[in-house]
Amino acid sequence: MYKVEIVPEAIQEQAISRRRKMEEERKKRFFNSKVRTMGIDIEKIEEQIKKKHEMREIEILRDKAFDDSLIQMGQVREMMEQKRKQIHKMQCQDLDDYRKNQQKFEFRREFDLNDPKRLFKDKPARIGDDDPRKSVSGCQFFGGEDLTEKDRIKRQKEQMRVWAIEQMAEKAERRRKEIEEDKNFEDFRLRCSAECRKLQEEEKRIRDLQTAETVEYNKRLAELKRFKDYNYKIEDEKQNMRQIDYQLNSSKYILKEENKINPYTNRLRMDSYKGMTPKEIQDILDYQERQRQENHRKREIELENESKWDLRRTVNDLACKLLSQEQERQRREINKKINEENQKQAIADKERKEFYDKVLYTNQPTDAFYDQFNTTSR
Structure with a gap:
């Protein structure tokens, strides 16, 4: 294999063209108002949420319809299964009735060979000693044969009946x-x-x-x-x-x-x-009277002191009120001076604005001024 030498200028041109292409695509995305979105689009998000809720409701209705259809199909299948079982039961019953009534064991052709009661239905070899079927060479009579078996069995049954009655x-x-x-x-x-x-x-x-x-x-x-x-x-x-x-x-x-x-x-x-004696009691009463007079005198002194303090408090309140009025008057004068200063400042600001609008900022921007913006996405 031969090594291919790649020219650095070609690689650089390809990188530049690729970056220019990416920049053009970026401009299309940035400068297109239909594609670009500044911040969060609340209406779009609400519309998406509404569509999502609608899709969820449609999905719920679809699932419910599928469930109802599944339940209905299950009920139909159950009914068909019951009907099939009933038909099968009727068929088996008809088959059993047919076998019972039309295919009896005694209706077969070989029944006479397989009849379990064949020997009971067959005639005995001999009915009695005077049986006309008996012949000389038929071997129908032998010595020691019990010919009174029936009478003996009958007497035995009668004896058993008597014993049963006695019991x-x-x-x-x-x-x-x-x-x-x-x-x-x-x-x-x-x-x-x-x-x-x-x-x-x-x-x-x-x-x-x-x-x-x-x-x-x-x-x-x-x-x-x-x-x-x-x-x-x-x-x-x-x-x-x-x-x-x-x-x-x-x-x-x-x-x-x-x-x-x-x-x-x-x-x-x-x-x-x-x-105590009456004298001791009278001494105690006199001492209590002196205490009452002393307390009355102390109370009068307290009332006099309270009146003095009330007068002093009234004077202090009047002084505070006058001081507050003086402070209010000074505050109004300060506010008046501030208002005058603000009016002068407003007049100066108005004159400065007129100077800026009518004298300083008289040139109007042209299209060339606006064309220099939005030329790149960086």
Whole structure:
């Protein structure tokens, strides 16, 4: 194989032509408003979503139609299957009836050779000793032959019948004896039940007597308890009266001046203290009155201080109000100056704009100015 030398200029020209072709295609995509989309096309997305929902609903309806068709086909198939089974059943039944009625075993040509009752239907070799078919050379009579078999079997059957009747009679007698024994047992059970009821009634009567005796005994105990409680109450009242009398007349519970002060400590005796004297009570009342007057005087001083503070608060509020009015007046003056400055600035801006529009920016752009834009996609 020979190596082909590729000229670098040809490769470069191919690359340049390929890039120019890609640039032209890029321009077509960028500068075509039908193809280019700036940002997100909400209407297109909503239309796509709507179409998607419609396709989904159509798909759901299609699936539902297929399901309904499948169910209907299944029902039709089931009906056809049942009909086929019914026809097959009728055919088999007709075939069985035909075989049963028209193709019986006895209707066959070879039935006389395969008849299971052929020997029963055939005539015996000999009916009796006077059978006219019997001949000298027929070998119809032999020594030791039981010619009274039928009579013997008949007598045996009669004997069996008699035995069966006797067994039935014995069975009936046993049944009668069982019934009689059951009746005797039932009578014995009834007598036992009657005796049990009598014993229960006697037990109930004895229990009622015991209950009555217990009630009577409880009543006597209650009467005795009430009597004891009454005596205890009387004794308790007497004890209380003696206690009250002792408290009223005992020196231990009566206050005396000589017993009030302890001579050793010159203090009140707590064991014999029975309350304050009128003088002590009057001293306490006088001390409370002095406390009330002192509190009244303190309250008047507090009211006077509160009135002074109220006056000072009123003066401070008036001063704050005047200061606020002065600040408001200064703020209005500052706002007025600012408005004047803004009006002057607006007039200057208007003059500057007129200068720009009428003097400075007087040249109009031509088509050559706009043609320099959108010449490349980069």
